[in-house]
Amino acid sequence: MSALLEVADLHLAFGGVKAVDGLSFQVHEAEIVSVIGPNGAGKTSAFNCITGFYRATSGAITIDGTDVTRLRPSAVAARGVSRTFQNVRLFGDLPVLDNVRAGTHLWLRQHVFDALLHTPRYRRTEQVATDEAHRWLDFVGLRADRTGPARALPYGEQRRVEIARALARHPKLLLLDEPAAGLNHGEKLELLELIRRIRDLGIAIVLIEHDMGLVMEVSQRVVVLNFGKEIADGSPEAVRRDPAVIEAYLGSDDEPSGATGDEPAGQTGDEERSGATGDGGPSGQTGDGGPSGLTEERTADA
Numbered sequence: 114m115s116a117l118l119e120v121a122d123l124h125l126a127f128g129g130v131k132a133v134d135g136l137s138f139q140v141h142e143a144e145i146v147s148v149i150g151p152n153g154a155g156k157t158s159a160f161n162c163i164t165g166f167y168r169a170t171s172g173a174i175t176i177d178g179t180d181v182t183r184l185r186p187s188a189v190a191a192r193g194v195s196r197t198f199q200n201v202r203l204f205g206d207l208p209v210l211d212n213v214r215a216g217t218h219l220w221l222r223q224h225v226f227d228a229l230l231h232t233p234r235y236r237r238t239e240q241v242a243t244d245e246a247h248r249w250l251d252f253v254g255l256r257a258d259r260t261g262p263a264r265a266l267p268y269g270e271q272r273r274v275e276i277a278r279a280l281a282r283h284p285k286l287l288l289l290d291e292p293a294a295g296l297n298h299g300e301k302l303e304l305l306e307l308i309r310r311i312r313d314l315g316i317a318i319v320l321i322e323h324d325m326g327l328v329m330e331v332s333q334r335v336v337v338l339n340f341g342k343e344i345a346d347g348s349p350e351a352v353r354r355d356p357a358v359i360e361a362y363l364g365s366d367d368e369p370s371g372a373t374g375d376e377p378a379g380q381t382g383d384e385e386r387s388g389a390t391g392d393g394g395p396s397g398q399t400g401d402g403g404p405s406g407l408t409e410e411r412t413a414d415a
């Protein structure tokens with residue numbers, strides 16, 4: 114079976130820093146693959162290359178056999194790749210529902226004249242967008258009010274909304290960057306179940322996660338990065354026993370064998386870098402954005 118996602122010898126350098134230094138892995142349809150590694154290992158950078166937010170220094174990324182290495186985020190998204198961010202990114206002032214409706218704009222075509230004149234066709238597509246948004250908010254199990262601003266939601270609920278928006282784009286491949294960060298134990302168990310339900314829809318998932326209990330439980334395969342280099346790719350069991358993996362984690366504060374324990378504090382908070390835009394890459398990109406003209410902003414920092 115040919116791969117849905119193929120990453121081949123990916124390199125990304127920031128000046129002298131080799132953020133990603135020879136990463137290769139494949140993801141097949143409806144597969145759950147985790148990417149783990151200590152802080153700064155290059156996990157988010159790899160996601161940013163796959164989604165077109167960063168331009169790889171060398172190597173190749175293909176989706177369904179199409180080379181997407183040099184494509185813009187919007188073009189990668191159009192090929193069925195959706196993501197969530199390490200630090201939740203929602204349009205904080207917009208209603209929850211509208212945040213998710215924004216995801217449908219990738220496939221729900223609207224014509225400017227219809228919108229200006231509020232034609233029946235425009236009203237129909239608006240209704241489709243609203244129905245879709247409710248459907249995905251139901252799917253992720255959002256309990257909170259959908260009409261209020263996204264920033265008013267508790268953090269765990271914001272994470273659900275972000276996943277709902279990603280799903281509203283109808284992806285083939287969903288990239289989740291530390292979705293369990295900041296969640297309590299009960300929310301993590303719900304996330305585990307949600308990830309499986311997403312996979313059951315036929316969507317492949319790549320999961321960056323520090324919570325080893327979640328990783329070991331949900332993944333079919335685990336790819337391990339350390340200082341940008343891939344040090345293991347195998348079953349959760351094989352990776353857990355791999356001496357190179359144990360060594361990488363023993364040299365850091367991360368816990369490779371921790372049960373579903375809570376994530377160490379501060380794990381996700383060190384992403385802001387001067388001169389960089391966190392995990393989002395160049396600002397103004399339209400990859401994950403939704404309606405153009407809106408300023409995407411963080412409503413919560415992990």
Ligand SMILES: Nc1ncnc2c1ncn2[C@@H]1O[C@H](COP(=O)(O)OP(=O)(O)OP(=O)(O)O)[C@@H](O)[C@H]1O
Nearest residue numbers: 127130132151152153154155156157158159389390
């Ligand atoms: N925009 C950037 N400019 C300069 N250096 C960067 C940039 N983005 C990432 N880096 C560097 O690349 C390396 C990998 O960072 P990355 O954020 O990909 O790690 P990570 O594995 O996601 O870590 P964490 O688990 O803490 O989120 C780090 O040394 C980081 O400082």
Ligand SMILES: [Mg+2]
Nearest residue numbers: 156157158199
């Ligand atoms: Mg990261």
